[in-house]
Amino acid sequence: MTALLPDGTTPAGLTHVSAADEVHLARALDVARLSRANGNHPFGAILVAGDGAVLESQNTVVTAGDPTGHAESNLVRLASARLTAAELRTSTLYTSTEPCVMCSGAIYWAGIGRVVYALPEQLLGQMVPEQGGEPTMDLPCREVFARGGNTVIVAGPALVAEAADVHAGFWDTAP
Numbered sequence: 671m672t673a674l675l676p677d678g679t680t681p682a683g684l685t686h687v688s689a690a691d692e693v694h695l696a697r698a699l700d701v702a703r704l705s706r707a708n709g710n711h712p713f714g715a716i717l718v719a720g721d722g723a724v725l726e727s728q729n730t731v732v733t734a735g736d737p738t739g740h741a742e743s744n745l746v747r748l749a750s751a752r753l754t755a756a757e758l759r760t761s762t763l764y765t766s767t768e769p770c771v772m773c774s775g776a777i778y779w780a781g782i783g784r785v786v787y788a789l790p791e792q793l794l795g796q797m798v799p800e801q802g803g804e805p806t807m808d809l810p811c812r813e814v815f816a817r818g819g820n821t822v823i824v825a826g827p828a829l830v831a832e833a834a835d836v837h838a839g840f841w842d843t844a845p
């Protein structure tokens with residue numbers, strides 16, 4: 671098992687959502703609300719580096735005309751351009767909804783050490799209708815990460831009611 675920290679250890683408790691994690695998750699939910707207000711899908715993500723530096727990204731699927739513009743994939747691009755591999759390894763990505771298989775892959779390839787999510791994918795799937803005959807993908811991020819050689823620690827779900835509220839009414843008339 672690959673350690674999260676440079677000293678070769680994986681601290682206990684990182685698979686659980688702490689009170690400090692919930693503060694960061696709440697900020698990711700704020701970013702998701704901003705994304706929705708800006709005409710995009712209601713997802714947001716922030717990355718907190720080991721030194722406390724914070725990066726954030728909204729979803730840009732609609733405004734950028736880019737189906738891969740998920741909050742987490744946008745954040746991975748941003749963070750990878752700004753942080754070293756060692757910094758990414760000791761960073762935590764907080765996301766308003768469990769990362770999809772594409773974003774989980776991006777997080778894995780970026781070498782980000784930990785992911786904390788609010789709304790579970792299965793609950794999102796119940797809210798999102800099939801679009802153009804294509805159902806949403808159903809593959810929990812833990813299953814994606816489990817297939818990789820490096821460990822990505824996952825914690826979540828948390829703040830589920832608040833996270834679901836960000837989606838309320840959105841998918842009935844989604845662009």
Ligand SMILES: [Zn+2]
Nearest residue numbers: 740770772773
């Ligand atoms: Zn995604």
